[in-house]
Amino acid sequence: MSNAPVTCEALIIGAGPAGLFAAFQLGMAGVSSHLVDVLPHAGGQCAELYPQxxxxxxxxxxxxxxxxxxDRLLEQTRPFSPLFHFNERATSLRKLDNGRFGVEMDSGLxxxxxxxxIAAGGGAIQPKKPPLRGIEDYEGTSIFYAVKDKAAFAGEHIVVAGGGDSALDWAMELAPEAKSLTLLHRREQFRAAPASVRRMRQMVEAGRMDFRLGQLRQLIGENGQLRAVRAANGRESFEIPATRLLLFFGLTNKMGPLxxxxxxxQGGLIIVNTADFETSIPGIFAIGDACVYPGKLKLILSGFHxxxxxxxxxxRRVHPDEHHTFVHSTSSRLAHKPS
Amino acid sequence: MIKITFIGPDGKKHETEAQEGMTLMEVALKNMVPGIEADCGGACACATCHVYVDADWVAKKPQLTQRSETEEDMLDFAFDVRDNSRLSCQIKVTDDMDGLIVHVPEQQG
Known part of the structure; x- marks a missing residue:
């Protein structure tokens, strides 16, 4: 049983630079947009992977x-009031009898x-998963890539793997309630803020948490319940008790169901024609890093074009009966609407 | 022409021809070498173009394993990082790299 669908003129999948500018250009052409993104905010890869x-x-x-x-792209779209739906991953698409498209998100929306x-870049951004045998069996029960509910970690043997701010912040946050907490990182240096690193080292000295140098090698447990992890530092291999494992190895993107x-x-990318960036299915367009054509460059500015x-x-697809004339932004009243 | 060989985790060899000034990552993408994903397109921001420099080449040209601080930081996002680990977007091909061999890890992410 699914909910009544949200009816819209254009559905833009991906709220990165290409998707945001698409909302602007569609607005200029008199088309309103809804945008969906798997991330909790706009900006896509450039806001998530390299904001600074x-x-x-x-x-x-x-x-x-x-x-x-x-920020500036968001400001630019504002006169057209696009609607954003975050934390949504597009899973299925079908052509409806009325010629429109039914698109479903994994949430049921x-x-x-x-x-x-489709302005989905390289696909939905998701956490990187280490190549450890059987990792899927533990995901959501013992292995997590983010902390949604702190209570699920209380009284557990926790291993946190990673060396950035998320890893250190969560290690220090969860340590007081944990049965044991070990931070596992491949080197003595950390990317995390120096103040966090100092505080972490103080906690380790005070015996409130452990730090081990090493990299994950093996998961030990059964039926989705992790018992320990095996890690190695050079030739030295050791086991750490772990009923919860938190992994912070950054993000990657996967095209997924799209x-x-x-x-x-072609090569995991969507073929478009360069006159109008329509795909092989009329009414479905692809722009930005998600599309491919001879000479394609994966540049933000190409996505804008x-x-x-x-x-x-x-x-013309949305309003086939209207007369469409191209208007420059300098003469368009639409783009000048005070935000 | 500079010959560069990428060896996959399955032992499969991918022989490529590179030009001076390209990065190893670009060489891999241009030749569709499996296992080099390069999500970020060469900005040293994703660690999905991780390679291991072949042991013989580490001995022959030790500077091939010199990593910048940014690269070292990004390698925290890679798996099974070793002394000969590099991000291939950070290796610029030079004339003296003819015959270079690098190994592609089992998984980038």
Missing amino acids: KPIYDIPAHPRITGAELT AFEAAVVV AQWGMEM EAALMAQKAC
Whole structure:
């Protein structure tokens, strides 16, 4: 039993730079948008993977960080009031009898859209999983990539693996309630904030948590219940009791179910034509890093260009009976609406 | 032409030809070497282009294992990091690398 779908003109999958600018260009062309993203915020890869790293190839911005670029793109879309749905992962798409598209999220949220714009980059961003045999058996019961409920860690033997802020912050946060807590990291240096590293070392000295140098090698347990992990540091191998394992190895992206929606693909990317960025399924467009065509460059600015051409075609699909004329932003009243 | 060989975790060899100035990651992508994902496109921001420099080459050209601080930080996101681990986007191909062999790990992420 699914809920009544949200009806919309354009459904944009992915709220990274390409998706955000698509909302702007569609707005200019008189099409309203809903955006979905698997992340809890807009900006996609450049907000999640490198928010503080400067980008040097955005026209007219000699230097801008991923976070700043995201903020400005959001500001730019504001006159068109796109609606955002975060923490949503698109799973299935089907063509409806009325010619529109039914798109479902893994949460059960469903959309009925006149056009679908895939701006999903390399796919949904998700935690990196170490290549440990049987890891799937423990995920959600003993192995976690984030802490949603602290209570699930109280009174447990916890191992936290990683060397960044998330790893250290959670190690120190969970240690007081844990039966034992071991931070496992491959080297003495940490990427985490120096103040956190000092505090962690003080806690280790005070015996309130452990720190071991090493990398994970093996999971030990049965029926989804982890008992211990085996780790190694060079030739030395050792076991640590672990009924909960928290992994912080950063993020990666996977195209996932999108690749099975029936569009023609090449090397995991969606084939489009370069006149209007429509895929092999009329009404479904792909822009940004998700699409491929001869000469494709994975640049943010290419995603912007693709968004503009896509919007010219998409507006004709959404409003086939209207007369469409291209309007420059300098003369468009729409783009000037005070935000 | 500079010959570079990528050896997969299954032992399969992928022989490629590189030009000076390319990064090893670019060489791998251009030749569709399996196992080099390069999510971030070469920004040293993802650790999905991890390789191991072949032991003979480590002996021949020890600077091949010199990692920058940023690269060292990013390697925290890789798995089974060894002394000869590198991010292939951080290795610029030079003339004296003709014949270089690198190994691709079992999994990038």
